[in-house]
Amino acid sequence: MEWTDAVAADEARKGNQYAFRVLVERHSRSIFRLAFRMTGNEQDAEDLVQETFLRAYKQLTQFDARSGFSTWLYRICSNCALDLIRARKRRNEQQPYSGDQFPLHWLDRVASPGPSPERLTQSKQITGQVEAALQRLSETERLAFVLRHYEGCDIEEIAATLGVQANAAKHSVFRAVQKLRRALEPAWGVAAR
Amino acid sequence: MIHFEEEQFVQAYYGEVDENTRRHLQECAACGAEFARLRDLLDSVRDYPVPERESSYGSDVWARLAPCLGPQAPPPKLRPAWFRWWILAPALAAFVVVVFVAGIVTGERRTGISARSRERVLLMAMSDHFDRSQILLTELVHANPGSSGLMAQREKARELLTENRLLRQSAVHMGDVSDADLLDALDRVLLDFANGSSTSPPDNLAALQQRIDNDALLFKVRISGADAREKGQKL
Structure with missing residues (x-):
């Protein structure tokens, strides 16, 4: 069987964990890149990768095979990143920005x-x-x-x-x-x- | 000749151009120069590097992820009731929080403890609380609605609830709106779960799982726990 994204997503939806593993191994690096560019922080990016795949696993039934799996993952990762950035922003409002803080x-x-x-x-x-x-x-x-x-x-x-x-x-x-x-x-x- | 607006240059850079636009950029020296400046800048920004990840990175992610996809946490080992960590740890944490809150209340009358030390104690207690809440929430989201009554987890939720309220009160007192909001959301989930019974319909648990998922509560608790720990260690 050729494990295209659509096939793997379909199999994973039926409970095949190996199929989900294929998707995780295939897309982890690109999701990390997106997460890092969104947050500018390596540890946050790692957390986002983990959270993205967890949410994707839970929401697999909502995946519409007509849109690409990577686009769908990007959307999930983006939403996770927005959650994180907004939470950080609220927190940082208590600590005024200093130009020396960039990691x-x-x-x-x-x-x-x-x-x-x-x-x-x-x-x-x-x-x-x-x-x-x-x-x-x-x-x-x-x-x-x-x-x-x-x-x-x-x-x-x-x-x-x-x-x-x-x-x-x-x-x-x-x-x-x-x-x-x-x-x-x-x-x-x-x-x- | 009418020159382009800045937005048109941006569209042109990303290839959203028609033949007229392309021709104009070639023929108009002013617009051509302006477009070249924008192109140089955006090309340079493209080099913004991302830390390298090994080719085995996908397998590493899977290794971390796979245990979280499992349905249930392993059963607890049989130990005397008083020795279980979820009884000792909350008791200890509650004690720290009570001492901390007492410190705030009487703080203005005392000079021995600095505000920095108080904040550090709060942050470490908060971090510990979020860690334990994370474990409970993870167990909850993976619980099967049709399974047993989750008595041990309900007991843990009751213990966390007391501590959660003390910490929320402290966060409000310190003006930490973000953590106060999160603790408030956590309070509602813990309360609903703690007050459920082993005979509650499976729908209740499913609704609770849905709420945790919709609010991304587990994720927020994990991030806030890590943040509190990091800030506490820096103080």
């Missing part, structure tokens, strides 16, 4: 063989600035931008994930790009070119 520690573990120390420092600087700029977006803007820019989703998919009309999704992407430009262009006039 750069994980950058040391990003594989990057070869570059000179200067290039590495510059790269870390740029990544830190991107992360800082992404953190300043609203959660919907960030999600819309991540899905559009990194995951290559089209506007309809983003709208479905956010639960909004296509125009609103398009506007969220635009607002995100606009804010990123305002935040990054002044700094990158020197650093990135």
Whole structure:
């Protein structure tokens, strides 16, 4: 039997745990990437991966095979991420934002063989600035931008994930790009070119 | 010549362009330059790295996930009633919370304990409470509505309920709205479950499981527990 996503999802729905395992092993890395880009934090991303698959397992009966399994998983992961970010935001309202709070520690573990120390420092600087700029977006803007820019989703998919009309999704992407430009262009006039 | 708006450049970058737009970008120097600036910036943002994961990552995720998909937790070992952790731990935690609340109430009259120490004690008690609540909620969501009366779990829920109320009171007192809200939601679930009986219809348990699922309560409890522990350790 060829374990396409649709076949595996159908088998998993019937209680076949091996089929669900196939799906978990196939999609874990892409879900981790999305989760990390949404949160900017490795541990949070790990938690989101776990939560996404748990919710997917419980909601398998609601999966409509006409939409792709990965799109469906993205939607679940996005909702988990929104829950997490909103909870964090409420919590952080008690601790005013400081520009030094961005977690750069994980950058040391990003594989990057070869570059000179200067290039590495510059790269870390740029990544830190991107992360800082992404953190300043609203959660919907960030999600819309991540899905559009990194995951290559089209506007309809983003709208479905956010639960909004296509125009609103398009506007969220635009607002995100606009804010990123305002935040990054002044700094990158020197650093990135 | 009419120049493009910023939104049109963004659409063009993502390929949402018609032939006229493409031609305009080629012919209009001002719009072409503006588009090139946007393209350079967005291309650079694309390099934002994600920590590497091994090719075995999917198997690792499965190894962590598989036990959570099982229907029931293993049966408890037979030990004297007073020695069971869910009796000792809540009693100890309740004692810490009572001491903490008493400290808040009388705090203004005392100078010996700093606010920092009080907050640390609260955070560690909160973290411990969320951990134990997480275990109970996990057992609950995996329980079979048609199975036995879940007497041990109901007993645990009653014990957690007392502690939950003390912690909620402390969170409100400290102005921690987020944790107070979560403890409030947890209170309702614990109360409903604790007051159920072994003869309750299976629908009640199913409804409770649905509520835990809809509110993502298990997830929120896990995250808040980890947050409280981390903050407490930093203090």
